[in-house]
Amino acid sequence: MTSGATTSAVRQQVAAMGCELFEVGVFRPETAGADASMLLRVWNPDTLLRAVPWLQLQNHAGRHIYIRPNGEHNLSLVDDLTAEAVTAMDRDGFHPALVVETSPFNFQAWLKHPEPLDKQLSTATARALAERFGGDVGAADWRHFGRLSGFTNRKSRYQDVTTGSYPLVRLIEAEGKVYPRAHYFLASVRRSVEERLQVRERLRLRTITPPIGRQRKTIDSFRSIPAMRATEQN
DSSP: OOHHHHHHHHHHHHHHHTOSOEEEEEEOGGGTTSTTSEEEEEEOHHHHHHTHHHHHHHHHTTOEEEEEESSSEEEEEEEEEOHHHHHHHHHTTOOOSEEEEEETTEEEEEEEEEEEEOHHHHHHHHHHHHHHHTOOGGGOSTTOOEEOTTSBOOOGGGSOTTTOOOOBOEEEEOOOOBOTTHHHHHHHHHHHHHHHHHHHHHHHHHHHSOOTTOOOOOHHHHHTSHHHHHHHHO
């Protein structure tokens, strides 16, 4: 893919995501397990676009190029989706702001909410979406990386044994809109989060407060029992 085509794909993706700042991750598989395996940069859209040639060099050297919003945000990433799942999203009122094909017939969808979500709600929402549409629940949290379109997926299992090439991470659509059922769905996730917190709090209080009738008796209360008074007098 030419530098101009890659820049165009990146421009469309970051515009659809609509963040002021992004974290761009350059994963270096040759250093996997080491502290430096993921090289991070925090860039605004303009700086990211200027860095496309450098990112292409990293990609050609076998590195993976990832992106996520910096800080709390109004997006949810649903990873490892089929084409049928993406179609179901659209049909059910969860039209993604952005769809990226990360490998042949495998997709990531970014859904846009009407306001930024705190970390707890963002993670709960991502997990609820993954469960609903058959995505990777293990990859559902508020800070998960998605692939940046216009670069190649350098996983060895996707390499063409004949040509040695790798599949392009393709931008499928990038409308950047809030999904139609956002308000309804967020309200239901908020209720679920609040209910779980209430259950957790009740369990916590139960562990530190003995049930009625089983509270520890004080020394004075023991002494008020006739049998105890008789024992003390003897």
